[in-house]
Amino acid sequence: MLKYLLLIVMLATPVMAVQPDEILADPVMEARARDISKGLRCLVCRNENIDDSNAELARDLRLLVRERLVAGDTDQEVEDFVVERYGEYVLLKPMFSLSNAMLWFAGPALLIVGGWISLVFIRRRSTGAALPEEGLTADEQAKLDALLRG
Amino acid sequence: MTAELGHFALILAFAISIPQIIIPMIGAHKGWNDWMRFATPAAIAQFLLVGVAFAMLTTAFVTSDFSVRLVAANSHSAKPMLYKVTGVWANHEGSMLLWITILTLFGATIAVWGRNLPPSLKARVLSVQSMVGAAFLAFILFTSNPFTRLGQPPVDGNGLNPLLQDPGLAFHPPFLYLGYVGLSMAFSFAVAALIEGKVDAAWARWVRPWTLAAWIFLTIGIGLGSWWAYYELGWGGWWFWDPVENASFMPWLMATALLHSAIVVEKRNALKSWTVLLAILAFSFSLIGTFIVRSGVITSVHAFANDPERGVFILVILAVAIGGALTLYALRATQLKSTAVFGLVSRESGLVMNNLLLSVAAAVVFVGTIWPLVAEITTGAKVSVGAPFFNIAFTPFMVVLAMILPIAAMLPWKRGDLKRTMQPLWGIAALSVALGAAVWVMQTGGRMLAPVGLTLAFWVVVGAMADVAVRVKLGKASLPESLRRSRNLPRADWGKMFSHIGFGLMIFGISAIMSWEVEDIRVAKIGDTFPLQAYEIRFDGVKGIQGPNYTAARGEFTLFKDRVEIAKLYPEKRNYPVQSMPTSEAAIDQNLLRDVYVVLGDRQNDGGWAVRSYVKPFTNWIWIGVFTLSFGGLLSITDRRYRVASAARKSTMSAVPAE
Numbered sequence: 001m002l003k004y005l006l007l008i009v010m011l012a013t014p015v016m017a018v019q020p021d022e023i024l025a026d027p028v029m030e031a032r033a034r035d036i037s038k039g040l041r042c043l044v045c046r047n048e049n050i051d052d053s054n055a056e057l058a059r060d061l062r063l064l065v066r067e068r069l070v071a072g073d074t075d076q077e078v079e080d081f082v083v084e085r086y087g088e089y090v091l092l093k094p095m096f097s098l099s100n101a102m103l104w105f106a107g108p109a110l111l112i113v114g115g116w117i118s119l120v121f122i123r124r125r126s127t128g129a130a131l132p133e134e135g136l137t138a139d140e141q142a143k144l145d146a147l148l149r150g
Numbered sequence: 151m152t153a154e155l156g157h158f159a160l161i162l163a164f165a166i167s168i169p170q171i172i173i174p175m176i177g178a179h180k181g182w183n184d185w186m187r188f189a190t191p192a193a194i195a196q197f198l199l200v201g202v203a204f205a206m207l208t209t210a211f212v213t214s215d216f217s218v219r220l221v222a223a224n225s226h227s228a229k230p231m232l233y234k235v236t237g238v239w240a241n242h243e244g245s246m247l248l249w250i251t252i253l254t255l256f257g258a259t260i261a262v263w264g265r266n267l268p269p270s271l272k273a274r275v276l277s278v279q280s281m282v283g284a285a286f287l288a289f290i291l292f293t294s295n296p297f298t299r300l301g302q303p304p305v306d307g308n309g310l311n312p313l314l315q316d317p318g319l320a321f322h323p324p325f326l327y328l329g330y331v332g333l334s335m336a337f338s339f340a341v342a343a344l345i346e347g348k349v350d351a352a353w354a355r356w357v358r359p360w361t362l363a364a365w366i367f368l369t370i371g372i373g374l375g376s377w378w379a380y381y382e383l384g385w386g387g388w389w390f391w392d393p394v395e396n397a398s399f400m401p402w403l404m405a406t407a408l409l410h411s412a413i414v415v416e417k418r419n420a421l422k423s424w425t426v427l428l429a430i431l432a433f434s435f436s437l438i439g440t441f442i443v444r445s446g447v448i449t450s451v452h453a454f455a456n457d458p459e460r461g462v463f464i465l466v467i468l469a470v471a472i473g474g475a476l477t478l479y480a481l482r483a484t485q486l487k488s489t490a491v492f493g494l495v496s497r498e499s500g501l502v503m504n505n506l507l508l509s510v511a512a513a514v515v516f517v518g519t520i521w522p523l524v525a526e527i528t529t530g531a532k533v534s535v536g537a538p539f540f541n542i543a544f545t546p547f548m549v550v551l552a553m554i555l556p557i558a559a560m561l562p563w564k565r566g567d568l569k570r571t572m573q574p575l576w577g578i579a580a581l582s583v584a585l586g587a588a589v590w591v592m593q594t595g596g597r598m599l600a601p602v603g604l605t606l607a608f609w610v611v612v613g614a615m616a617d618v619a620v621r622v623k624l625g626k627a628s629l630p631e632s633l634r635r636s637r638n639l640p641r642a643d644w645g646k647m648f649s650h651i652g653f654g655l656m657i658f659g660i661s662a663i664m665s666w667e668v669e670d671i672r673v674a675k676i677g678d679t680f681p682l683q684a685y686e687i688r689f690d691g692v693k694g695i696q697g698p699n700y701t702a703a704r705g706e707f708t709l710f711k712d713r714v715e716i717a718k719l720y721p722e723k724r725n726y727p728v729q730s731m732p733t734s735e736a737a738i739d740q741n742l743l744r745d746v747y748v749v750l751g752d753r754q755n756d757g758g759w760a761v762r763s764y765v766k767p768f769t770n771w772i773w774i775g776v777f778t779l780s781f782g783g784l785l786s787i788t789d790r791r792y793r794v795a796s797a798a799r800k801s802t803m804s805a806v807p808a809e
Contacts, residue, residue, distance in 0.1 A: 114510055118506050126493045
């Protein structure tokens with residue numbers, strides 16, 4: 001909900017996302033610009049990429065991305081250029097670096113640990129045939145049958 | 151008077167909640183029946199009092215009583231009645247009041263209909279439920295009083311954010327809260343069971359319908375929010391991996407895991423302690439979600455530091471509830487011994503896999519959501535975690551889940567034979583892969599999202615149908631025999647089929663819109679016709695119109711295919727004068743194959759208008775998927791075994807010996 005309340009601030013400037021005058025003539029290059037834009041954060045917005053954002057600053061960034069592409073930069077070079085200027089904060093996908101190791105490895109690590117625990121658990125279950133089955137007592141079974149007939 | 155009456159009722163409810171915690175808990179411990187029984191009238195009274203408070207606040211909103219600060223800040227006399235009512239919960243204080251209203255409603259439900267629960271369990275459940283209630287009542291009374299009066303009432307109110315004045319969003323919060331708070335029941339049952347030291351099939355039979363109900367509400371709530379974003383925000387985005395969305399998605403993932411593991415407890419008397427832990431975690435994520443949304447901590451650490459009162463309060467509730475429950479779990483979980491035996495290849499193992507994948511996926515969402523906060527606190531680094539991260543880190547779990555789902559769902563309990571279970575599935579698997587390959591060839595290579603997505607979608611949908619087909623021996627027995635078998639198939643099995651199909655349909659819709667969307671952004675002059683994929687759009691003009699509380703420029707477009715007119719489209723740019731805020735209303739021509747989505751932009755200096763138009767293929771299948779998912783849940787919750795359980799209460803009541 002808060003997100004939408006914050007949208008008020010952004011919508012106060014009635015500019016809408018990518019404008020017709022920003023679009024590059026070369027469709028391939030424009031597609032690259034759009035792809036890059038989707039990974040860059042609008043710095044004054046809340047969790048919004050510059051491609052979707054209505055803010056002035058997002059427009060400036062979109063134009064900057066296109067400028068660099070026209071100047072012949074590769075996608076990576078454009079990204080590096082923007083990060084150089086605005087810091088890692090601008091990337092919606094944090095860098096695959098040591099300081100972000102926990103973020104990136106949380107999923108795989110938990111899966112491995114959880115998978116291992118599950119496997120041990122299931123193996124114990126499947127070999128633990130010696131344990132008595134704790135089913136329903138005869139009395140409970142009779143009651144259940146009566147209910148199901150009910 | 152209304153506001154004071156509401157405030158007073160809230161204070162009384164708080165006053166009742168405290169003895170409701172203490173007396174039944176002691177009673178259950180000592181075996182004193184009349185002390186245990188105290189919980190029932192207390193829970194009902196608590197609900198009635200909170201209900202009065204909620205009704206009073208609603209009255210203040212409906213009658214536009216601007217002497218109440220909350221009404222003045224969030225309502226306006228010219229607002230349509232629907233939004234006056236929904237304005238009650240479209241703000242912090244009111245939404246917390248809604249939260250507690252639903253919480254006490256559920257408590258009262260247990261009090262009234264929980265007669266066949268063992269008395270000590272019922273007393274403990276209501277006591278735990280009242281702990282949560284007391285905490286949030288205190289939160290409202292001490293930090294977020296909705297009934298504060300203004301010394302000098304304004305002539306009119308500030309109005310409600312126009313973006314929220316929408317039917318889709320009007321009912322989004324109540325559904326979400328019904329889901330969040332519904333999980334409190336699973337939590338209360340889990341904590342009560344830990345205190346009792348006993349979890350059995352009967353316990354699961356009580357917990358599962360509550361979890362299912364919470365899950366259905368959450369599913370619908372999230373679906374409504376997503377649908378709203380799709381048509382209201384102006385570019386057809388439907389999921390943003392925003393912290394606030396994640397806050398509702400994490401409990402949903404955990405609830406999904408919980409309702410699967412509860413089946414194992416119910417049917418096989420296994421996975422008990424894990425299920426109890428899941429129940430605690432699911433509600434913990436609800437609380438964390440509430441904390442994230444209500445404290446503003448994720449938006450900015452500084453916003454939190456500037457106004458820490460509410461955030462700290464919820465943080466304390468969070469720490470006590472989660473910490474307390476987990477400590478209790480650590481102390482008592484070993485008592486919950488499961489003795490059932492099952493093989494490595496079995497339905498039980500399949501459900502363990504389901505739980506593993508869903509919980510780890512929830513953990514990934516959790517880590518991603520709080521990472522910016524963690525990074526800033528630990529290293530001072532400012533990082534953003536947005537959609538590109540989640541798309542990479544989250545999706546693989548769903549891919550694996552979809553891959554194993556049809557197989558695991560068909561494995562028999564106890565011990566299965568993979569070869570036999572796979573027998574009817576090989577053909578479907580081959581067809582799915584062939585479909586994916588065909589898609590890959592048609593789109594001439596490119597990204598793998600669509601081929602993989604469609605393969606999985608087909609596999610899950612048809613696999614779910616195959617499960618039922620095998621169960622009713624379709625094609626193996628005579629048709630009347632199959633029909634007879636399908637009539638006898640428990641509703642829960644139909645529910646399972648529909649929910650799994652819903653999951654498959656969502657995969658389909660999501661893959662399609664992410665892969666094949668076509669976009670056109672241009673300046674169009676009135677009278678222009680421009681192509682959009684296989685369509686042509688003619689811009690006929692712009693008219694000024696007057697709404698109840700807004701003015702708008704309404705664009706008129708005609709959509710053609712092969713020179714035949716197929717639809718008129720009227721996107722609007724609205725301006726709400728009270729908030730002096732523009733919003734855009736997209737015009738969408740929908741069918742099952744694609745949405746044509748047109749948005750009117752700004753007037754340009756040369757007299758043209760910025761126009762954005764999209765073809766969004768198969769988008770409706772996302773919502774159809776959400777609907778099918780919840781419909782399956784609805785079928786399951788009305789299964790005979792739950793109805794029997796509630797009907798049986800009358801007949802068994804006299805048979806239950808006094809403990």
